[in-house]
Amino acid sequence: MPELPEVESTRRSLARAIQGRRVRAVEVFRRDVVVAPGDPEGGFSRQRKAAKPVPLTDDMLLRSARFVEPARRGKQLALVANDGRAIVVHLGMTGAVLVRTKDVQARSPHEHVRWLLDDGSVMVFDDARRFGGLWVVPSADALRARWETLGPDALGITADALRHELARRRTPIKAALLDQRVLAGVGNIYADESLFRAGIRPDREARGLSRPRIERLAQAIRDVLHNAVRAGGSTLRDFRDADGRPGSYRASHAVYGRGGEQCPSCGARLRTGSCAQRTTVWCGRCQR
C-alpha cells in the first residue's frame, strides 16, 4: 500500500533522523530481503528464494558510511551515503523504515535489517509480508541508471509529460497510471482518487483521452498527491513513517474503500469492480 505520499512521508521523517549520522554496525536477520550487485536481478520474492545469493558484506549495507538526505523517485526510496553509494528501499505492501532511540530496541518479528547509528539510534527495515526489499546500489551513476527506467515522478507530473506517456497506450487509463514505467508513484489508492477527481472513468482507453481531460488528470494527480503528502499519507493498517506515526489521509478518500457508499459529489451509489486486476471504485455518474 505505500505509494508516493507514504514513501515521501517516510523520506522526510527519515531525513530528520539520519542525515549526518554515521553507520556503526549493520545486522542482517534475513539475507533474502536484500539484493546485492551480482545477485540475479529482479529479485522479488520467488526469484529471491531460488537465487544463489552472493556473499553480503556489511560494507555493501553502508557500514561506516555517513548518510546524506534520502532521495525518492516514485515509490522508491534511496538511503544515500556521502560517497554516492546507496541502498534502494521498496516498501512493497507492508514495509517500513523506522528509527528508534536506543532505549527502545526490542526486535519485532518482521525486522529484517538494522543499522546502528553513531548517536545510539537504530534504523530498521521492517516488512511483514516481504513484498518489499533492499537493493545495494554501488554509485550515484548506478542509482541514476536504475531510476531512468521509471516514468516521470507523479508529484510533479505535467500535462505535456502525461500526454506524451499515454499517447500510444491502448490499456485502460487506470492500468497506465499504475504502470511505473509510465508514471512513477501512483498505486491503487491514488489512481482511484485521481480519476475520481478528474471525472474520468477508470476503463477509458489511455490514448483516447482528449487534451483537456489529460490536463485535468495531471492536475488531479498533483493535487491528490500533494494533499496526501501534507496529511502524512494514508494508513489503512500498517503504514508508519520513520517516527512510527500513521498518516491521516484515509479520512479524505473520496472513493477508495467506499464502494456502495454515496458519491461525495453527486450522491449516487459508488460502484465497485475490477480494472487492471485491482479492486476499483468509481462514480458512474461523475466519471465519464
Next chain:
DNA sequence: AACACCGCCTGAGCGC
C-alpha cells in the same frame, strides 16, 4: 510488442 494473468506473503476479518 503489448497485454493478461500468476504467485509471492501475512494478518485481519469473517462464518460456523
Next chain:
DNA sequence: TGCGCTCAGGCGGTGT
C-alpha cells in the same frame, strides 16, 4: 475459542 477460508496488493515472470 478456534479453525479454515478469503481478501488485500506491488511487482517481476510467464504465457498469449
